[in-house]
Amino acid sequence: MDNITPLGGDVYEIDTRMAGYAGITAGYLILGDRPCLVETGTSTSAPVVRDALTSLGVGPDDLATVVVTHIHLDHAGGVGDIAGFYPAAQIVVHQKGARHLADPSRLMSSAQMVWGDKLDVLFGTLSPTEASRIRALDDSDSIDLGGGRTLSSHYSPGHARHHVGLLDSATGDLYVGDAAGVYLPKTGDLRPATPPPDFDLQVALNSLALFESLGPQRLLFSHYGPVPEVTETLARSAEELRVWVDLTRRAHAEGMDLDHAVAMVREKTRERYAVLASEDGADTEEAAHFELLSGAPSNVAGIVHWLERTSGER
Structure with a gap:
């Protein structure tokens, strides 16, 4: 098969x-x-x-x-x-x-x-x-x-x-x-x-x-x-987490609503990913899969939820 x-x-x-x-x-x-x-x-x-x-x-x-x-x-x-x-x-x-x-x-x-x-x-x-x-x-x-x-x-x-x-x-x-x-x-x-x-x-x-x-x-x-x-990939995973959290924290601190925060984070991270970097040359099906599995709206919403929860705890 x-x-x-x-x-x-x-x-x-x-x-x-x-x-x-x-x-x-x-x-x-x-x-x-x-x-x-x-x-x-x-x-x-x-x-x-x-x-x-x-x-x-x-x-x-x-x-x-x-x-x-x-x-x-x-x-x-x-x-x-x-x-x-x-x-x-x-x-x-x-x-x-x-x-x-x-x-x-x-x-x-x-x-x-x-x-x-x-x-x-x-x-x-x-x-x-x-x-x-x-x-x-x-x-x-x-x-x-x-x-x-x-x-x-x-x-x-x-x-x-x-x-x-x-x-x-x-x-x-x-x-x-x-x-x-x-x-x-x-x-x-x-x-x-x-x-x-x-x-x-x-x-x-x-x-x-x-x-x-x-x-x-x-x-x-x-x-x-x-x-x-293994080592390089796990280090990269940690770096990606920090980048997304830092950008979302910045958007949240500036009082952006979720839609604007998503747009900002998506734009700021686009160049990190070959599948998204060039709109005219990107594989649109691959890009759609990427967004389905690790969508910017879901990622940013999860980070905002964490930021607000931890802010309340502090």
Whole structure:
């Protein structure tokens, strides 16, 4: 299948074809004694992921584990559907996200408020998973991949309070979810993901420092793909966070409303990203994907929410 890329170490990248597009959201299959799917993609992507697993020899009773880095719908929206396709699989998520997979009503209600009519097209509906099948991870935990291989879980909030990074003991691959931002392999662009309501700058920077301390060999982005330059990329992720926060703080201090703050930050950061830098030469489809996954309105709104919350605390 053209949406499967072998990455070595019995790891396979699966393009989930989010909303029908290529290169937006990746899931990863770790084959072995206890096959494990990292990230399901959206509900509408679930059949695509199932077909990919089938082509890799994973049948309905073979998948041992499904683990998500966090419960945002582009990462975990397909959990309920995948759980139905693979009745023997245990569903693994950080403890702060577990109840939302068992009862997604509140999560879906919030998503409806944010996305409106776009919700069904982009994400579909997260179906509930039986609570008895859900394993809630502690802040530091481990998932058995069989044969002595493990996926260690490391609590890494900042982007979301239910976020974990996952380190493969066999390959040194670190599944970074959204904690290190959004990466475009075609252009090499890296942009932060700072949506409301959970973004916190220092917590996010601490998570990046934690990732560095784990000594991974490669970063596997959910958006999108493998990046071997670990130290440089994590440093760049931290720099991007600081740039966006500094610009948003300036706009907020000047009393700009959200629309004007977004316009200012978007303009001031445009030259940082090859996909956006030249309007006439930019790949408009790539640019649209970038904006969908790390939209300036969402990023700025998340930072403003954090600024106002921390101002109140002070």
